[in-house]
Amino acid sequence: MTWNRELHIAGIGGGTGLPVVIRSLAGTQRVRVTAIVAVSDNGGSSGRLRRSFDMPAVGDLRNCLVALSSNQSLLKNLFQHRFSRGDIEGHSLGNLIVTALFQKTGSLSKALDAASHLLALKGRALPSTEAAATLCARFQDGSVVRGELQIASAGKNIERVWLEPQNPPPSPGVLEAIATADAIVLAPGSLYSSLIPNLLVDGVADAIRRSSAAKILICNLMTQPGETNGFTAPDHVRAIENVLGPGSLDFCVVNSASAPEQCKRYRAMGAEPVRPELPQLRSMGLVAVEADLMSIQGGSQGEKIRHNPARLGRLILRIARGWARERATSQAA
Secondary structure (H helix, E strand, O other), X not given: OOOOOOEEEEEEEOOOHHHHHHHHHOOOOOEEEEEEEOOOOOOHHHHHHHHHHOOOOOHHHHHHHHHHEOOOOHHHHHHOOEOOOOOOOOOEHHHHHHHHHHHHHXXXXXXXXXXXXXXXXXXXXXXXXXXXXXXXEEEOOOOEEEOHHHHHHHOOOEEEXXXXXXXXXXXXXXHHXXXXXXXXXXXXOOHHHHHHHHHOOOOHHHHHHHOOOEEEEEOOOEOOOOOOOOOOHHHHHHHHHHHHOOOOOOEEEEEOOOOHHHHHHHHHOXXXXXXXXXXXXXXXXXXXXXXXXXXXXXXXXXXXXXXXHHHHHHHHHHHHHHHHHHHHHHHHO
């Protein structure tokens, strides 16, 4: 059948992974993108603003606003400008602007609506909650740590995470975005500190379970020291389904490419490529999708292994459109 209606894709996550996903999709004809973003970070500029203004973290939201922006003017670049001296050293201008809008409007959602007009967004960015919730973790040795920064610094194997206060209310529009999505994409990034906190917001896990959308996990390329040491793709799935429930995911997208030279540096830091374990994924009832999704990006701190946005976007669209066509066909039968 000919595809001629708008496709709605909801991306869930935070950190650097979710902006890659939504950037790969934003601006595509007849595709509407909603980013649902974690706001539990308590480090860096976000943490300082959070403590000063009793508000959720805004750094990951800022990155998603920029990723969704269709504005190629100076303003888009200025949002990412980070000050290097004075009382505002370490703050990005975008974080300060969103914080100012929060103070002016009294609501993070309203602040983001105002920021979306400034940046002429090609989609929508929503905080998963407007509560200033704290991420907590119990490690396998029985110890408990509170705070995303403190969890990452502990370097221990995580048994489970939760938010305090527990079950914070979802931001306006979050549950509706999940309910109306044709595809729900769980983005790559820090599994326990960027992705799972969104799933702990009241009603989010239930909304995902009830949704008839394609539920797609984009698996990480590399393990994360202190958070997913030795994790395979099925380990990532199990961690998510411990929150969502067994059989909640439909697809797991894994990388097939390798980068031996770059991996040497990652291994020295305690990271390694995530092993796909395709037969195990399929035995768990998922459609395992393997593709070359890797790109090598240079920088002042050395080359980094990242998802290729263009290839990732095409793959997500192919899965989402195929799923939506099958649903439309079955409903018409």
